[in-house]
Amino acid sequence: MKTRGRALLALLGLMVGLALVWGASLAVLDNTDTPTARRDAKFVNAERLLFYRLEPGREMRVRVPVDAEELLIVTHVLLPDGTPYAPEKQYQYGLQAILRTPSGILLERAIFTRTRQSKGQPQEDGTFLEESAFTPRADQQVTDEREFVLRLPAERPDYSVLYLRPADTHGTLLARVYVRAHRTLPLLASQKLAQARAELRAGRATFEPFEKLSAGTRRWLAEEHWERLNAEGEAGTDYQIEPVYRTAFRLPLVEATESVQERLGAGRAVALNVTGPATPVLWLWSDAADAKARPHGPVTVRTLSSDGTARTLELPGPVAGSPMSHPLELPAGVHTVTVSNDGQQDLRYTVEGAFESWLLPTESNPKPGAAAEGRVAFLPDTRRTEAFATGPACPVLELDIDPRMDAVGRLVRIDARSLDRAPSHEPLHLKLTVLDGQGQSLGQASLDATPEPAPFEGADLVPLPGGALPCMPQAKAEHETDSGGTGEVTKLPAWVSGVASARVFLPMGARKLRVEAPRSTIVQLYSFLAGTQALTAMAPYANDALIGVRWRNAPVDQRAWHPMRPANLTELMQGGARLELLSQVRLEPVGPGEETPQPSGDPVVVRPYGTPMVVEVLEPTQEHDRGDGVKALSTVLEPGRPVRARFDARTPTRPELRLSLKDSAALGNEVEVLLDGEPLHRFTVRATRSRELLPPLPPGEHEVLLRSSAAGLTAMLNRPPSAGSGLRSRTVYPVGKSGLRVPVRKKGLGSVTLNVVVYTPVAEGATQPQLSVTVDGGNPARRASVLVPHVTRAERTVVLPASERDPAMPVGRPGVKWYARTVPVTLGEDIAPGLHTVRIQALGPQALWARFFVFGQAVEDTAPRTWNRGGWQPGEDLL
Secondary structure (H helix, E strand, O other): OHHHHHHHHHHHHHHHHHHHHHHHHHHHHHHHOOHHHHHHHHHHOOEEEEEEEEOOOOOEEEEOOOOOOEEEEEEEEEEOOOOOOOOOOOEEEEEEEEEEEOOEEEEEEEEEEEEOOOEEEEEEOOEEEEEOEEOOOOOOEEOOOEEEEEEOOOOOOOOOEEEEEEOOOOOEEEEEEEEEOOOOOOOOOOHHHHHHHHHHHHHHHOOOOHHHOOHHHHHHHHOOOEEEEOEOOOEOOOEEEEEEEEOOOOOOHHHHHHHHHOEEOOOOEEEEEEEEEEOOEEEEEOOOOOOOOOEOOOEEEEEEEOOOOEEEEEEOOOEOOOOEEEEOOEEEEEEEEEEEEOOOOOEEEEEEEEHHHEOOOOOOOOOOOHHHHOEEEOOOOEEEEEEEEEOOOOOOEEEEOOOOOOOOOOEEEEEEEEEEOOOOOOOEEEEEEEEOOOOOEEEEEEEEEOOOEOOOEEEEOOOOHHHOOOOOOHHHHHHHOOOOOOOEOOOOOEEEEOOEEEEEEOOOOOOEEEEEOOOOEEEEEEEEOOOOOOOOEOOOOOOOOOOOEEEEOOOEOOOOEEEEOOOOHHHHHHOOOEEEEEEEOEEEEOOOOOOOOOOOOOEEEEOOOOOOOOEEEEEEEOOOOOOOOOOOEEEEEEOOEOEEEEEOOOOOOOOEEEEEEOOHHHOOOEEEEEEOOEEEEEEEOOOOEEEEEOOOOOOEEEEEEEEEOOOOEEEEEOOOEOOOOEEEEEEEEEEOOOOEEEEEEEOOOOOEEEEEEEEEOOOOOOOOOOEEEEEHHHOOOEOEOOOEOOOOOOEEEEOOOOOOOOOEEEOOOOOOOEEEEEEEEEEOOOEOOEEEEEEEEEOOOOOEEEEEEEEOOOOOOOOOOOOEOOOOOOOOOOO
């Protein structure tokens, strides 16, 4: 019994002990979930290392072992107190390494790199629980780790010392030095472990993703056995120590990239393309660190639909730390949503919506998980094109010209934009010089414009010291772009202006074109090569159902203007003058065309060369129609329908009726003419086409009425109607395969337009070219070394549009209708003054007739100088 009692007592004691242990464990677990415990766990789980602190102007020295081949220098940047955290910010810094021996300096090298900060959510009382690197002080900011590898000379004395100092004056550096030990990984080592080790080191050493590194670099990163070297001297005097806690946490590169795209700078705008019906949600917020929350400036949201419908929504700016949501109702169709920051401070934005509503290029890949989640953040479709900068601190941009080129081959298009760190209205000045084979000047031209800032465009620049702009003097750049001593080189697009575009024909003998500017300017050069198809946008922007809008910056299937690279490309790239122009694809309204002066002088009829066959037609016209200078009008009369006509005493001829019958069966019927209700004249119709003179009539307006039982009778009175439309007699010429040649005299330097009125039996527009237009046999005389806004295309085919006029009637052919439309043939400023010949030819089996007229030119005919232009237009690739 005693034995059984002892057993029960032992079991009871065991249960009590287990209960105490369980209770203590629960208390411990409960305590680890407090904010203080989580902050403590952050330090416990991090690796604590001691770094040597390198202030600007200070240095440290390290004794180098005799057998050392490579040194690994691990660095952080200690940012100034109060530097706010932003994942997209980048910082550039450098380290100067000097290897000294008793006989002098053996190696000296300055190494530069870029870094950022990696912090993650959640936060506890303003403290990030996930950080790549941090110090015990909460107010100190430390960047991610970066590594430098320094290969030492093979031959050096037994005693050598490495001196390290900051290579610039931005911030404070923290450094540790390691020497590589001779170690080879075992043959049976886990490849997966080696891969993970190498990827971890790649994230510490470079911005490049691990997959983009060479095989040799990846193998080198896998061999990670290094031994630390201590600094020489006395602590506190020769060097200072700073503890740093480090973890394996790193922000993905794509996350940092997208955070830049989600930042909407002051004055900037973003365009997002959406397919409706959809209800995307716009979120606006601010990450300003102001102690007092203040609302930011206004935000303008505009939606533009493919049918031309536009809506504008004015939103108040968000308050710091308070996200604002705005649902956007979009009906069916294609839409562009633009968000413009009209305030003076940067904002954050995102537009969330269904993935299937995001209009994105077909070559783009959806984000991971997009199909499963259903909603994604819409981003703009930004197109990148190569461009080059010119300015006072860069080599002159030079373009080589092939001497074998014809006139069209010597045609160059220049697109210029000003480049700034902030929006600017400073005028744009570009100087062009044409040189021959001996380097002598053949001509000069100047492109001057005052473009507006382009909030939807930007420039991706090569990071230069001090945040300098390409081709800008260094002193000026440092003064204008002070980074506050942090060394920040955040890669944000620079401001560019709207494009100023001009064309120039280079003279015979030209071998080189030089482009220079007094300030940093972006230049793109293009040559012309005619395509066989019309300019059309690529999917998903190939939408033919656009009404009053067009795509801007959309990629095209075929183009006629092709980019050219400068001859001194290598020299320009060394100076950071090569850059990428960033342009957002978006819908924009089709605004009015370039303002051109109204035609001056009277319309003048132009007759073709030779003696082509003529056809007379009667065409309806309005009273105030300028027409082509033919003043004679007629009034249509039909039996039983009174018409008021105007009789002028200054007209010397007697009133005359021109009659037509559709059927000869109506011959022999009588016709009676009534004037103001009283009988005036009676006669019998004896031919299907005849003329009848009326008695002299008193001047003024009179009502004229025909009475007749003849079926199909029509008549034209050679007097104009008192109101409404009348008929005007036209002389037209058949256009056959051989064509018609028309003389056009260009009296001055400005443009002159030959108006070709083309008649066809159908009113609908065509789908295939029906007319060929040639100027001077395809090789007109051009003005060389002169900048012009447009260039005359010497040969082209025309697809006739639909007619919007009342039909004309050929004389003597009752019931036949011809429909007219005007085809303008403009000889632009690039065409030299003088007599030119325009030839038109019919393409296809359809019958064509044409007439020609021009407006008299002004005595002072000066060329316009408006260079600003928008995105490509349907006819832009035409000369």
